[in-house]
Amino acid sequence: MEVRGAAHSYPVLVGSGLLEQLGVRVRQHLPRKTCAIISDSNVAPLFADRIKSSLISAGFKPMLITIPVGEKSKTLRQVGAICDRMIAAGLDRQSFVVGLGGGMIGDVSGFVAAIYHRGIPHIQIPTTLLAMVDSSIGGKTGVNTRDGKNLIGAVHQPSLVIDDLDILKTLPPREFNQGFAEIVKHAVIADAKMFRTLQSWDAGGAPALQRLIKRNVELKSRIVAKDEHDRTGERALLNFGHTVGHAIERAGNYREFLHGEAISLGIVAACAISMKRAGLGADQRAAIVDLLRRFGLPIRSPSKFPRDKIFKALKFDKKFESGKIRLVVTPRIGSARVATNVTMADIREAVKQL
Ligand SMILES: NC(=O)c1ccc[n+]([C@@H]2O[C@H](COP(=O)([O-])OP(=O)(O)OC[C@H]3O[C@@H](n4cnc5c(N)ncnc54)[C@H](O)[C@@H]3O)[C@@H](O)[C@H]2O)c1
Numbered sequence: 001m002e003v004r005g006a007a008h009s010y011p012v013l014v015g016s017g018l019l020e021q022l023g024v025r026v027r028q029h030l031p032r033k034t035c036a037i038i039s040d041s042n043v044a045p046l047f048a049d050r051i052k053s054s055l056i057s058a059g060f061k062p063m064l065i066t067i068p069v070g071e072k073s074k075t076l077r078q079v080g081a082i083c084d085r086m087i088a089a090g091l092d093r094q095s096f097v098v099g100l101g102g103g104m105i106g107d108v109s110g111f112v113a114a115i116y117h118r119g120i121p122h123i124q125i126p127t128t129l130l131a132m133v134d135s136s137i138g139g140k141t142g143v144n145t146r147d148g149k150n151l152i153g154a155v156h157q158p159s160l161v162i163d164d165l166d167i168l169k170t171l172p173p174r175e176f177n178q179g180f181a182e183i184v185k186h187a188v189i190a191d192a193k194m195f196r197t198l199q200s201w202d203a204g205g206a207p208a209l210q211r212l213i214k215r216n217v218e219l220k221s222r223i224v225a226k227d228e229h230d231r232t233g234e235r236a237l238l239n240f241g242h243t244v245g246h247a248i249e250r251a252g253n254y255r256e257f258l259h260g261e262a263i264s265l266g267i268v269a270a271c272a273i274s275m276k277r278a279g280l281g282a283d284q285r286a287a288i289v290d291l292l293r294r295f296g297l298p299i300r301s302p303s304k305f306p307r308d309k310i311f312k313a314l315k316f317d318k319k320f321e322s323g324k325i326r327l328v329v330t331p332r333i334g335s336a337r338v339a340t341n342v343t344m345a346d347i348r349e350a351v352k353q354l
């Protein structure tokens with residue numbers, strides 16, 4: 001499928017067995033020679049060899065850069081080290097970057113592509129469900145700083161995204177499930193029909209998963225296209241569940257919960273606030289919570305989890321910058337808007353109920 005961005009559009013391929021055709025596919029889009037494959041130490045041993053040989057047989061000269069697994073690699077220092085290696089290997093303005101991994105690698109490799117020689121093409125090969133349905137689309141790239149997540153970055157749209165379903169077979173179940181938090185989010189804010197599909201989801205099989213991924217790519221890219229640089233408020237709808245979710249992630253030192261798990265709790269809180277401030281029906285709230293539970297996602301935080309830390313972490317949220325609270329609410333499944341009448345007390349109450 002073709003994803004239309006504000007400035008240019010790019011293909012997103014969703015299917016099985018795509019890795020083998022990688023070299024040929026890339027050559028159709030990028031008549032260049034040298035590239036850096038950036039991956040992490042879990043993913044590289046699984047897939048990098050296949051990707052390298054597919055690129056080599058199509059006439060490319062790839063170099064592989066493997067960085068340690070996890071959020072701790074999402075730093076400026078790591079980005080600098082990667083750039084140094086690319087410079088040492090002679091990569092130039094005519095080169096391109098292939099990001100092979102989950103959202104962490106997508107953000108790091110995308111940021112490298114955004115700044116290397118002031119910007120070179122970025123090919124995304126997402127390897128987690130979360131990265132396929134969310135982070136690989138929309139062009140947000142960047143790294144964390146000591147004080148917070150994603151505080152430094154750039155918008156740099158990919159040139160090509162390849163979602164190979166076979167790659168997901170090695171993904172641990174907990175990692176797979178967390179992708180559904182963003183999928184449920186997309187359904188709640190924009191697609192009541194997909195919500196019903198999910199209610200009768202039975203692990204589907206490849207064709208159902210392929211359709212689901214395609215639909216999520218479509219939904220996210222459509223929202224992003226209206227507001228690529230996050231200025232008009234349209235893109236903000238994608239933050240549904242993320243205000244409280246980010247605070248929970250931070251309160252758990254990014255170790256207790258995976259991103260999608262924290263977002264699941266954030267969605268539960270956002271639903272409580274939506275009932276109070278946007279007229280969301282109790283039955284719809286229950287259906288959303290029930291759906292999250294079906295995908296093995298948390299809907300209550302552990303009893304010993306420090307609520308205080310969640311409140312403290314809330315004030316780091318970018319949306320609280322000017323002291324005004326703008327929170328995404330859903331009046332009914334399939335729609336969302338930014339509310340300005342939500343109070344800090346509403347948020348506290350919702351968090352307490354978690
Ligand atoms: N740019 C955006 O728009 C955007 C949106 C959402 C999230 N993010 C970012 O994405 C990151 C989270 O992404 P994630 O959940 O994909 O995390 P991740 O990239 O850290 O991957 C999760 C774990 O799964 C492993 N893994 C990945 N693919 C695998 C596979 N196929 N088989 C076996 N193991 C595999 C990884 O090595 C890692 O240990 C965060 O840094 C977040 O900020 C960015």
Ligand SMILES: [Zn+2]
Pocket residue numbers: 134182242259263
């Ligand atoms: Zn998210």
